[in-house]
Amino acid sequence: QVQLVESGGGLVQPGGSLRLSCAASGIIFRLYTGYWYRQAPGKQRDLVASITSGGTTNYPASVKGRFTISRDNAKNTVYLQMNSLKPEDTAVYYCKIWGYWGQGTQVTVSS
Numbered sequence: 001q002v003q004l005v006e007s008g009g010g011l012v013q014p015g016g017s018l019r020l021s022c023a024a025s026g027i028i029f030r031l032y033t034g035y036w037y038r039q040a041p042g043k044q045r046d047l048v049a050s051i052t053s054g055g056t057t058n059y060p061a062s063v064k065g066r067f068t069i070s071r072d073n074a075k076n077t078v079y080l081q082m083n084s085l086k087p088e089d090t091a092v093y094y095c096k097i098w099g100y101w102g103q104g105t106q107v108t109v110s111s
Helices: none
Strands: 003-007 010-012 018-025 034-039 045-051 067-072 077-082 091-097 105-109
Touching: 003 091, 018 034, 018 091, 018 105, 034 067, 034 077, 045 067, 045 077, 077 091
Parallel strands: 010 105
Antiparallel strands: 003 018, 018 077, 034 045, 034 091, 067 077, 091 105
């Protein structure tokens, strides 16, 4: 049974930082690309970062230079370091691996 458990969300002021974690179980984690998506109220779910099994990363322009995705295959975990956060980054953040989704973690950027 595949399970993805996200953590690390919360309330942060503009310009602040958060690190999200996504711990995977029931899957050969090291073989798969890891993704982070986000969904704001009333909007579609958008990709914010990806990292391949080989460590190649990709970001959309909206977060490039501010967000960093990484992975620790020994811990079956993918991370999203978010810096210089803006109010428009407010959303529920989801990780995805091999078609499986986590439950989401809320990130709110507000003063």
